């Protein structure tokens with residue numbers, strides 16, 4: 001089994017324009033995942049719930065305020081030579097206030113569902129985003145090589161209910 005001693009929670013919000021089949025992504029301008037398109041999200045503040053953090057990060061990184069938010073997935077990302085995994089809680093937003101605007105961390109851009117820039121995204125995204133776009137829920141485990149590109153092993157399952165957190169004792173990798 002892959003050696004994981006602990007995990008740290010993160011949020012990730014994908015905003016969809018369902019009638020026009022478009023997804024809002026942001027080009028990350030700094031930090032972890034720089035120069036990749038991704039949803040909007042990040043770490044939790046000390047007193048926040050995961051969903052509160054998801055709302056705050058979406059606002060801080062894109063200046064839009066979610067009117068609805070649905071939890072659709074949970075991904076556990078681990079990397080060679082790092083015993084702390086990232087537990088990423090994935091949410092979908094379909095209604096919001098405001099206009100997506102560039103911030104110091106992200107440059108928002110809409111993409112057609114048929115033209116998602118997977119080559120400029122995390123390698124795992126082409127696995128679970130299609131499930132999400134079919135309105136299904138999922139749990140994934142992805143173990144990355146140290147180069148943070150190659151996936152050494154993975155498990156991805158559709159589920160009826162997304163658990164509140166990843167139980168490390170139930171890992172499949």
Ligand SMILES: COc1nc(N)nc2c1ncn2[C@H]1C[C@H](O)[C@@H](COP(=O)(O)OP(=O)(O)OP(=O)(O)O)O1
Nearest residue numbers: 010011012031032040041042043077088122124125
């Ligand atoms: C490894 O694969 C990943 N794929 C995807 N799609 N997203 C990922 C992956 N690993 C991490 N993420 C997401 C989770 C978060 O939304 C961000 C990382 O958060 P960040 O480090 O930017 O957290 P912030 O709190 O915004 O950081 P600052 O303290 O710099 O503001 O990536």
